[in-house]
Each structure stands twice: as structure tokens, then as C-alpha cells.
Amino acid sequence: MSRIRVECRHRYADGFDLHAAFESGDGVTALFGPSGSGKTTTLHILAGLLRPTAGRVLLGERVLLDTAAGLFVPPERRRIGLVFQDHLLFPHLSVRANLRYGLVRRPGRRIDLERAVEILELRQVLDRHPHTLSGGERQRAALGRAILRGPELLLLDEPLTALDEPLKERILSYLERVLAEWRIPTLFVSHDQADVRRLAEHVVVLEAGRVVDAGPTAATLDRAVILEMKSPPGPVNLLRVDGVQQVEGHWEGRVRGQRIQLPALAGAPDSAVFVQFLPSDVTLTCDTVAGLSVRNQLTGCVRDVILLPGRAFVAVDVGQLLWAEVTPEALRELGLRVDSLVxxxxxxxxxxxLR
Incomplete structure (x- = not known):
């Protein structure tokens, strides 16, 4: 059953016209697209912060919005948790009081305050005020307040955009903990492919106010960023690496049983890490090679070949899907086709x- 169903239109005075129609389920769904595509507008409609020109929104069996029937459920009665990229904590309240505000303002499922403090590692900052917190601490406190409302749906509006890379990785890990602990259906806005691939099970791709594709994350995102968007950026590779350890002075791990050497790490991770790289960073060969300075050689089977003007994308299953970008000439010379071993x-x- 769909957790949320959306069919909305909204037109701004400057002429921007949003037409968003999609469904999402009980897991994590991303709204992905470039800046100005309508992602945040869609989120604001769902949260009740914006009344669209026309449309209907359902959360489970509850109708939150039906413009034709004159129905509009106000934000405080929607049982939706919302986290903005700029946090929006109450500045006059301590972290503890901000969290308790979430508890007293929700009619839905009960989330234990102590468990939320433990998962988000907030105990050391409970008595401090927002202006004394770091960016990561404010983000964790805002996330804690949102989940303590016991929401039926969690909305995250670009929660990682304003963070530098080390802090972004820490917040990502907290998000993963929260989603694993409470299994709250979540819709989050992002223009970052790596974040979407890491967190989301499904994705809705928006461009110029229209939904251009929707479905399971990997296949849908790959299709959209190669073929369907007006200015397709191409895919980004994100591989999960397990069993990371230091061997003879370097770090390495496994991608579904295949060894992969990693850049230097500050210390041994306590769980899997992710590595990100571009398709243009991948070289393909049909032969066994030796005597190269390239440390990583992952063997796999070609699953898809997409030929475009001036370039081609090749999807290779190495235990996880990996994309390579090659020239059309290289594609012909290698004789690559679906089921080729490379x-x-x-x-x-x-x-x-990415940790």
C-alpha cells in the first residue's frame, strides 16, 4: 500500500509551474533533481506549509489536502515530522526543551526520549542552547525533535547540503541509525546522487517542475541521469565495501568477495564504508592484465550498454552495479555487449x- 499519494499543481507569480504526481511506500523515498526543479515546493505542500493551486494529498487513508472538496489539514494535525537544512530550533529553549516540545506536540506513535538521545548522541548537549551548538549538533537536535513527535511520515529538506564532507558523513550515519531504529516512512530532498543511492530505496526524479521518472533507486536514477533529464549529468558510482582492514601499510576491503584497495583512512571503521567515483574514472579491458600501477581490478558481467552521441555508458555487475564511460570507438573495438565479461x-x- 502506498504511504503517500500526491497529485498537485502549483503556479508561482514568476511563471514556474509545478505538476507533481507520484506515490511512495513505507521505506525511504528521495525527491531528486537540480536546483529549481520543484523539490522543496513539493515537500512544503506535503507538510502543509504551502497551499497548492490545485491537487490532492493522501497519507495512508487520511486525506490531507483536496482542493476540489475545500479540504486542507493544517500542518500541526498532519502527524508529519519536518527537518529543514537550516535546523529551525527554538533559540530560547535548551536542546532538552526542544526535544520535549516534540513529545508534547504529537498525537501519534510514542518514541522514547532516552532512546532518541542515545541514538543521536545528544546527552552531552541537552542543557545547551542552539546558538552554542555546532552545525552537526543542531542538525541532530532538529532530527531528534522531529522523530519525537511520533510522525507517520518524516520529511527531510536537503538535510546535508550546508555541511562540509566530514560532518556530512557523520550526519549520514545518524540518519541511517534513525531510519533503522524506528522505520519511519521518509521522504527526503536531495540533488546529490551519492546521498540518494546510499539512503533511498525509491526515488522520484523532478526536473523543471515535472516528474520525469520514479521507481527503485538504482535503475530509476541511472535511467534519468543518462537519458531522461534535459541536461543529464551521468551516473555516479557508489560501492559498499565490507571487511575494511589495514594490510601491509594500505587499506583494503571487499566488494562482494573481490578485493579493493582504498585511499588512506584515519582509523579502522566499525562498519562498512562506501567509495564514490565517476564512470570516467573506470577503464575497461576484456583481457587479464598485469604490471599496472592501477591497484583495483574488478571483474564482472556487462548488464547494459547505452550509446549516446560522443560517449557510451556501460553498466557492469561486479557484485554491485558499476558504470564506466567509454568512447563509441572503444565500445566497438572491445566488442562490448550485454553478458560480455570485462x-x-x-x-x-x-x-x-564515504563512512
Missing amino acids: TCLVKTSAMRI
């Missing part, structure tokens, strides 16, 4: 670690 060469220096 080796993917990736320089360690091209990888970025």
Missing part, C-alpha cells in the same frame, strides 16, 4: 571514501 580498472586516487 575487468574494471579503477585508480585508488580516484576514489572518495
Whole structure:
């Protein structure tokens, strides 16, 4: 059953016209698209912060909005938790009081305050006020207040955008903990492919106010960023690496049993890490190679070949799906087609670690 169903139109005075129609389920769904595509407007309609020109919104069996029937449920009665990228904590209240505000303002499921404090590691800042907190502490406090309302749906509006990379990685890990602990259906806005691939099970792709695609994250996002968007950025590779350890002075792990050498880490991670790199960082060969400075050679089977003017994208299953970008000439010379066996060469220096 769909957790949320949306069919809305909204037109701004400057001429921007949003037409959002999609459904999402009980897991994590991303609203993905470039700046100005209508992602935040859609989120504000769902939260009740914006009345659209026309449309209907259902949360489960509850109708939150039906312009034709003159029905509009105000934000405080929607049982929706909302986290903005600029946090919006009450500045005159301590972290503890901000969290308790979430408790007294919700009619839905009960979330234990002590458990939320533990999961988000907020105990050391409970008696401090927002202006004394770091960006990451404010984000965690805002997330805690939102989940303590016991929402039926959690909305995250670009929660990682204003953060530098190390802080972003820490907040991502907290988000993953929250989603695993309470299984709250979540809709989050992002223009970052890596964040979407890491967190979301489904994605809705928006461009210029229209939904251009929707479905399971990997296949839908790959299709959209290669073929369907007006200015397709191309895919980003994100591989999960397990069993990370230091071996003879370097770090390495496994991608579904295949060894992969990693950039330097500050210390041993207590769980899997993710590595991000571009399709243009991948070299393909059909032969076994030796004597190369490239440390990583992942063997797999071609699952898709997409030929575009001047370039081609090749999807390779190495235990996880990996994209390579090659020239049409290289594609022909290698004779690549679906089910071809290939080796993917990736320089360690091209990888970025996401923990």
C-alpha cells in the first residue's frame, strides 16, 4: 500500500509551474533533481506549509489536502515530522526543551526520549542552547525533535547540503541509525546522487517542475541521469565495501568477495564504508592484465550498454552495479555487449571514501 499519494499543481507569480504526481511506500523515498526543479515546493505542500493551486494529498487513508472538496489539514494535525537544512530550533529553549516540545506536540506513535538521545548522541548537549551548538549538533537536535513527535511520515529538506564532507558523513550515519531504529516512512530532498543511492530505496526524479521518472533507486536514477533529464549529468558510482582492514601499510576491503584497495583512512571503521567515483574514472579491458600501477581490478558481467552521441555508458555487475564511460570507438573495438565479461580498472586516487 502506498504511504503517500500526491497529485498537485502549483503556479508561482514568476511563471514556474509545478505538476507533481507520484506515490511512495513505507521505506525511504528521495525527491531528486537540480536546483529549481520543484523539490522543496513539493515537500512544503506535503507538510502543509504551502497551499497548492490545485491537487490532492493522501497519507495512508487520511486525506490531507483536496482542493476540489475545500479540504486542507493544517500542518500541526498532519502527524508529519519536518527537518529543514537550516535546523529551525527554538533559540530560547535548551536542546532538552526542544526535544520535549516534540513529545508534547504529537498525537501519534510514542518514541522514547532516552532512546532518541542515545541514538543521536545528544546527552552531552541537552542543557545547551542552539546558538552554542555546532552545525552537526543542531542538525541532530532538529532530527531528534522531529522523530519525537511520533510522525507517520518524516520529511527531510536537503538535510546535508550546508555541511562540509566530514560532518556530512557523520550526519549520514545518524540518519541511517534513525531510519533503522524506528522505520519511519521518509521522504527526503536531495540533488546529490551519492546521498540518494546510499539512503533511498525509491526515488522520484523532478526536473523543471515535472516528474520525469520514479521507481527503485538504482535503475530509476541511472535511467534519468543518462537519458531522461534535459541536461543529464551521468551516473555516479557508489560501492559498499565490507571487511575494511589495514594490510601491509594500505587499506583494503571487499566488494562482494573481490578485493579493493582504498585511499588512506584515519582509523579502522566499525562498519562498512562506501567509495564514490565517476564512470570516467573506470577503464575497461576484456583481457587479464598485469604490471599496472592501477591497484583495483574488478571483474564482472556487462548488464547494459547505452550509446549516446560522443560517449557510451556501460553498466557492469561486479557484485554491485558499476558504470564506466567509454568512447563509441572503444565500445566497438572491445566488442562490448550485454553478458560480455570485462575487468574494471579503477585508480585508488580516484576514489572518495564515504563512512
